[in-house]
Amino acid sequence: MSRARPLLALAWLAGFTLIDSSIVSLALPHIADDFDRSVGELAWVTTGFLLALAATLLAAGRLSDRFGARRVLTLGAVAFFVTTLASGLAPTFEMLVAARIAQGMAGGVLYTVSLAIAVTAYPPQRRASAIAIYFTSGALGAVLGPVIGGMLTDLAGWRFVFLAQLPLPLVVALAAWRLLPRADPVGPRHFDVAGIAAASLFGVATTFALLEVPGAGVSVSVVIAALVGIGALAAFIAIETRTDEPAVRLGIFGNRRFVVGTAAGAAAWFAIISSTIYQAIYLQLGRGYSATDAGILLLAAPLVGLVLFPFAGRLVGALGVDRSLFTGLALLVASAATMTTWGAGAEAWVIVATNLVNGAGIALTLVASATDALSQFAPEEAGTGSALFNSLRQLGAAMGVALPAVAFELVAAGSRDMRAALEGSTAAFVLRMAVLAVPLILVAAQWRSRPAPTRATV
16 A cells, blocks of 8 residues: 555656646647748647547557556656657747657557556555546646646747646656566567557547548548548457457457446546537637636636545445446536527526536546446556557547537538527537437446446445
């Protein structure tokens, strides 16, 4: 137990290092001005990072299981340090995008290995609480990232947004080398390069297609990316079926608890991304709020998540995994349903209250889903389990960008006036509610099919 707390602290810090993904957003307009780039070109500063992160997850998980978290996390943190420095010093826009792609690859390592450490730091009876504490890193990053990013950009320029982050990966690298146990290579001697490559291509192509939909619609590039993703998925299944030492045991997708838990985790990330984007559109374009006022209203969800995450593990232990998942998803569906009724007259307190419910649902769903899904893996497969769970969470996040955008554009029909923004955002909220209802139904069916509720321990 004395060793568990430092390991959980290390996992938390490694997760918090990915504050980069939220802290950079406020610097983007200044980057565009500095390099004289369009909004479309500027998107690659974010898109390149996300695509590279998606491509790296499974490889990072398998490497962690094979060579040990100590080596892999240390190298990932050092790489994140170097690529963050390169981003801050980039003399051209092209070099900045290249540095961000490399930074995303390093971020995929931190993302995967940190969750695996949190899962294995404590015995199963305390796993839910450990995961809950780990997730506060993301909630804190969501609260502080935009604020810190805006302040640093205004005070010292966009480059300092990157340079100010350098101590974080450096501390992670030193702590990982000091705290994590040495491990000899274990597992199969053959590394499934073909399977990992196919899975990575699927993640990149699918994420790209979903991220392109809001701006390009169902364009040629989106269709090609979708077809590449489908082909890569088919190749991945064929490779994993035939190889003696697969990167992923496909039988895990026959495990109903893993499938439902992972679907719920993806739904939580779908809820996070879709609520942030389309509430911002509703508030600013549909209701006339300033960016600052809209941001203050939207702080309610991450703030309540930050407060509830430390207690969510105990709630999962008290309610059981199935009840916790059902309750969390029900809160998400209820908040989504309330958003569909806002229209032009919702008062600020109603918006805040809705986001409080939304944040509570996200916190409970994330902790319960990760606890349930990752408990289906043996400790020596923690990296692979974390990679699969995070890969599907990323897919849920990308869907949170793309699917509501389709509903918005179908209703708004290209118009950007206040009425179109109101009607379009309402359509996005309706679709959001429908998507979130799917895992709720799956969890309800799983709950009813069991003779007794599954209890997580804390």
